[in-house]
Amino acid sequence: DTGVSQNPRHKITKRGQNVTFRCDPISEHNRLYWYRQTLGQGPEFLTYFQNEAQLEKSRLLSDRFSAERPKGSFSTLEIQRTEQGDSAMYLCASSSLLVVRAEVQETQYFGPGTRLLVL
Amino acid sequence: AQSVTQPDIHITVSEGASLELRCNYSYGATPYLFWYVQSPGQGLQLLLKYFSGDTLVQGIKGFEAEFKRSQSSFNLRKPSVHWSDAAEYFCAVEMDSSYKLIFGSGTRLLVRP
Numbered sequence: 001d002t003g004v005s006q007n008p009r010h011k012i013t014k015r016g017q018n019v020t021f022r023c024d025p026i027s028e029h030n031r032l033y034w035y036r037q038t039l040g041q042g043p044e045f046l047t048y049f050q051n052e053a054q055l056e057k058s059r060l061l062s063d064r065f066s067a068e069r070p071k072g073s074f075s076t077l078e079i080q081r082t083e084q085g086d087s088a089m090y091l092c093a094s095s096s097l098l099v100v101r102a103e104v105q106e107t108q109y110f111g112p113g114t115r116l117l118v119l
Numbered sequence: 120a121q122s123v124t125q126p127d128i129h130i131t132v133s134e135g136a137s138l139e140l141r142c143n144y145s146y147g148a149t150p151y152l153f154w155y156v157q158s159p160g161q162g163l164q165l166l167l168k169y170f171s172g173d174t175l176v177q178g179i180k181g182f183e184a185e186f187k188r189s190q191s192s193f194n195l196r197k198p199s200v201h202w203s204d205a206a207e208y209f210c211a212v213e214m215d216s217s218y219k220l221i222f223g224s225g226t227r228l229l230v231r232p
Binding site: 041048093107110112113 | 123151153155160161162163164165168170171209211213218219220221222223224225
């Protein structure tokens with residue numbers, strides 16, 4: 001178990017450019033989440049996948065944000081026409097479901113994050 | 120609205136002293152509860168979790184947390200803090216089996232030598 005990995009770890013870009021981040025989940029995990037964390041705040045949910053299906057994307061911040069998980073393994077998060085307000089840490093998490101006495105329990109494990117700075 | 124409150128933005132304790140970090144949530148039923156720790160520039164590491172059963176849960180690094188339904192709280196404790204515990208601590212809840220975690224705004228722990 002190598003944990004959740006994210007690349008790049010840091011990205012500096014100019015306003016108006018497009019950026020793409022990659023997340024590789026723990027191999028046996030079928031759920032994958034994206035969160036955004038701004039300075040001094042807790043992470044904020046953006047979207048999630050179960051296998052290759054994107055089951056919730058209403059929290060994506062605008063139509064400039066999109067995410068994919070084409071083969072149910074790694075995922076990418078793209079931000080088009082970046083703005084300075086997009087500067088943040090973007091965190092990925094993966095999880096699997098465990099059924100304990102008929103109760104579904106899920107634990108999310110986070111990657112190291114990608115820190116984006118938009119100049 | 121469902122929310123998570125960590126009332127202490129910063130806490131400073133001396134090394135070897137005990138620690139309690141507070142977490143309260145606003146929700147009509149019992150959520151699933153988590154504590155994560157984040158070192159500067161890093162991702163979040165899971166410390167412990169509560170789904171049901173025994174309301175006192177043990178985690179890694181000597182941390183424990185107690186769920187109190189009557190107070191809608193899930194406070195994190197450690198009997199003796201080490202300098203390496205200095206970090207930011209986040210309480211998170213999952214409500215309505217809604218898959219997503221709702222985080223508090225975090226408590227930054229500083230440890231005095």
